[in-house]
Amino acid sequence: MINRINTNGYSASASMQSAASDGSDTVRQIIRNPGESVEKQAGRKSSPAECETCKNRKYQDGSDEMVSFKAASHISPNAAASRVRSHEQEHVSNAYKDAAKNNGKVMSCNVAIKTSVCPECGRTYVAGGTTSTQIKYFNEENPYQKEMKSSDAANKYLGMNVDLAC
Secondary structure (H helix, E strand, O other): OOOOEOOOOOEOOOOEEOOOOOOOOOOOEEOOOOOOOOOOOOOOOOOOOOOHHHHHOEEOOOOOOOOOOOOOEEOOOOOHHHHHHHHHHHHHHHHHHHHHHOOEEEEEEEEEEEEEEOOOOOOEEEEEEEEEEEEEEOOOOOHHHHHHHHHHHHHHOOOOOOOOOO
């Protein structure tokens, strides 16, 4: 089979391709990531379509919560951003559930999505994410909490709002 050759030495057809059929200089290209560019960037080992690193990249959760990705699994580079965001949202919803169950209030929630550049093909990909939550728990039975509440009422908030329009 003879394929049309592009200027970069790769043919335009799919999966496994050869540059010449006469047995001379044969260039083989294995498409590991279909739908990606076959053009190799300067200084890179492979194109995004051929990248072995992107094909084998796996994601795993390292927290002690019951959420997705407890076992390492592959996500395609195109779907990684949305899958990582939805996974981090699981952590956020778990924080709100925990706060509601234990007489607490979620004070802040911060989700950070991390990106990186593949060393083999140069593609920017989602490398993972972190969720930071701060929950304030109220314990009215704690004597220190009761003392702090009465101290705040007497010293901190007394006279804060004064109506001078008399």
